[in-house]
Amino acid sequence: MICIRKISAIMEMKAKALMSKNFLIMMLFSIGYGYLMKTIIGEVSTYALSMAVLFNIAMALYVTALLLAEEKEKNTLRVLMTSSVRGIEYFLGTVFPILIEVEIINVILALLLGVTMNPYVWMIYLLMTSLATLSCTMIGMIFGIFAKNQMNTSSIITPAVIILMLIPMFSELLPFMKVISEYLFTGIVMNVINKLSYANISVSLIQWCILSSECIITLLLFLILYKRNGFEA
Numbered sequence: 001m002i003c004i005r006k007i008s009a010i011m012e013m014k015a016k017a018l019m020s021k022n023f024l025i026m027m028l029f030s031i032g033y034g035y036l037m038k039t040i041i042g043e044v045s046t047y048a049l050s051m052a053v054l055f056n057i058a059m060a061l062y063v064t065a066l067l068l069a070e071e072k073e074k075n076t077l078r079v080l081m082t083s084s085v086r087g088i089e090y091f092l093g094t095v096f097p098i099l100i101e102v103e104i105i106n107v108i109l110a111l112l113l114g115v116t117m118n119p120y121v122w123m124i125y126l127l128m129t130s131l132a133t134l135s136c137t138m139i140g141m142i143f144g145i146f147a148k149n150q151m152n153t154s155s156i157i158t159p160a161v162i163i164l165m166l167i168p169m170f171s172e173l174l175p176f177m178k179v180i181s182e183y184l185f186t187g188i189v190m191n192v193i194n195k196l197s198y199a200n201i202s203v204s205l206i207q208w209c210i211l212s213s214e215c216i217i218t219l220l221l222f223l224i225l226y227k228r229n230g231f232e233a
Contacts (some may be wrong), residue, residue, distance in 0.1 A: 002092070006085050010093025017067055018097055026063060027101055030056035034109045045113065050193035052109045053129060054168065054186055058161045060102050060133050061140040062154075064094065068144025069153040087226035091219065095137050102133045121201045128192060128203055131211040132185040136164075138218035145225050185214050 017023060034052030041048050106129050110117065117125060139160065147153035168190040171181035181187030188207045195202060 006089045007093045014094055015097040030105050038113050046194050049113045049115050050190045054190050056105050057132050057136050058165050061136040064137040064140030065144040065153050065157050069147040069150045073149050087223040098137050116198050118199050124201045132189045135185045135214045135218050138222045141222050145229055185211055
C-alpha cells in the first residue's frame with residue numbers, strides 16, 4: 001500500500017533540491033531560451049513556443065537524472081531503502097515537484113511569447129505537456145539509476161536529450177526523422193504546438209495513445225530497474 005507520509009517526505013526533499021541555485025538556473029534557462037527565440041523571430045510564433053517547451057521538457061530529464069545521481073553520491077537512496085520506500089512512492093514523490101515546476105515554466109513561456117489560448121486549449125496544452133514531462137522524468141530516473149555520479153550522468157544523458165530534441169526539429173527536412181518523430185512524445189508536442197491557435201488545438205486519439213503508452217512503459221521500466229538494482233527492500 002502506498003504511504004502518503006513517505007511520498008510527502010520525498011516531495012519535500014526534492015522541492016528543496018530544486019530550489020538550489022544549480023537546478024533553478026537549469027530550469028529557468030528555458031525561459032531565457034524562449035526569450036531568445038522571440039527576439040530572433042521577432043513576432044508571435046507557435047514555432048518559437050514549441051521549441052522553448054521542447055527545451056524545457058528536455059531539461060526535466062537532466063534535472064531528474066542529476067537529482068537521483070546526487071542522492072546516490074550522498075547515500076540518500078540507501079537511507080530511503082532502510083525506510084522501505086517503494087519504487088512507486090519514490091516515483092510519485094520525485095515527479096510531482098518537477099512536473100509542477102516544468103508546467104509553471106510552460107505557462108510562463110506561452111505568456112512571454114504572446115501565444116494566446118482559450119481555456120480549452122490551455123487545458124489540452126497543459127495535459128499534453130504534462131504527459132511528455134512525465135515520460136522525460138522517468139527516462140531521467142532510469143539514467144540516474146545507472147549513473148555512477150553526477151559527472152557521469154551528464155555524459156550519458158546528453159546523447160538521449162539530443163536525440164529527443166533533434167528528431168522533431170529536423171523532421172521536416174528528413175523524411176525518416178518525420179516518421180520517427182510521429183511516435184516520440186517530443187515530436188508530438190512540437191507538432192501540436194506548432195499548429196495550435198487561440199481556439200483550436202488538435203491532438204488525435206493516436207497521439208494521446210502514444211503519449212499515454214510511453215508514460216506507462218517508462219514507468220514500468222523504472223519500477224523494474226529500481227527493484228532489480230536493490231533500491232527497494
